[in-house]
Amino acid sequence: MSFGKKVTIAHLSDLHIAGKSDRHQLARLERMFEEFVHRGYDHLVMTGDLIDTASPADWEILREALERNGLFDWNKTTLIPGNHDLINLEEEMRIYNALNPIDGSRKKRAEGRIRAFDAIFRPLISGDGEAGAGLPFVKVMRFGEMSISFVAVNTVDPWSPTDNPLGARGSVWPQTLQALSDPQVAQALDGSFVIGLCHHAYKVYGTGAMIDQAFDWTMQFRNRDDYLRMMKMLGSNLVLHGHFHRFQVYSVGGVTFINGGSFRYFPKRYGELVIGADGEWSHRFVNVVW
DSSP states (O other): OOTTTEEEEEEEOOOOBOOTTOHHHHHHHHHHHHHHHHHTOSEEEEESOOBSSOOHHHHHHHHHHHHHTTOOSTTTEEEEOOHHHHOOHHHHTSHHHHHOOOHHHHHHHHHHHHHHHHHHHHHHHOTTOOTTOOSSEEEEEEETTEEEEEEEOOOBOOOBTTTBTTSOOBOOOHHHHHHHTSHHHHHHHTTSEEEEEOSSOSOSOOOSOHHHHHHHHHHOBTTHHHHHHHHHHTTOOEEEEOSSOSEEEEEETTEEEEEEOOTTTOTTEEEEEEEETTSOEEEEEEEOOO
16 A cells, blocks of 8 residues: 555444354454455544443453454544443433433433543544543544544433433534634644544435434434534545444535444445545445455
8 A cells, every 4th residue: 555645444333243242243343354454454434333232341342353453553443432332221211210300410421431432442542542532532644645634523412211212312512512613623634634423424314204204303413513514614524424324425515424334234344435645535335245
């Protein structure tokens, strides 16, 4: 690979690994990681729902798989959490929690899981191992003469029995938008090819059918337009996401969104992004034959 000519990125999403007993799926993931190494991708991106039950022990399983394949490295992999990583629906829907009127306790549980996620995957977030590193984060990487940056945010909202009953609605938290609006962020990204990373889909069905509208509500990216404005302000015209289990490419307001589908349900398909030194890029979905 000549970094002066192009950089290649593999994109996976929605792995939904269900613990050590999920042997068949773990074997498929191992094979996919081996495929990425064999094909010589410069970087791997995973956009959330890495596991299925919000158990830190299952994050460790993923970390170990990345380590075995030489991918647990700041220069090689970037990942973010999804709602299944941070929300344990069984725990939230227990009678005490479901009837507890104090929303702050739910937010504290969500924040606690984010801290646990950051602790396990910190080497992929901060190249220097900074103790306080976590979401949101900006990762500016050099590939020879090229600079490629990831602006990674958490879009998972705390569970709520009325406003987020399935735990699948999301938003970019106000403190995240405030942090990214700091002029130093735009300055750090200047001259770089900027890619946004989030879990929730800007677009789900978006039709007039009642059943589609009901589904859209349960999956909704609530302040998606605030996020879109932030990405445009930071000079990004490309966002990678997951959540809605379809392989899609669509544009909104001059920004291209790429939905990574679901490795859980399509374990032989992933996205491939190729970025040229002139800023031109191309994308395709790759079907692996084993």
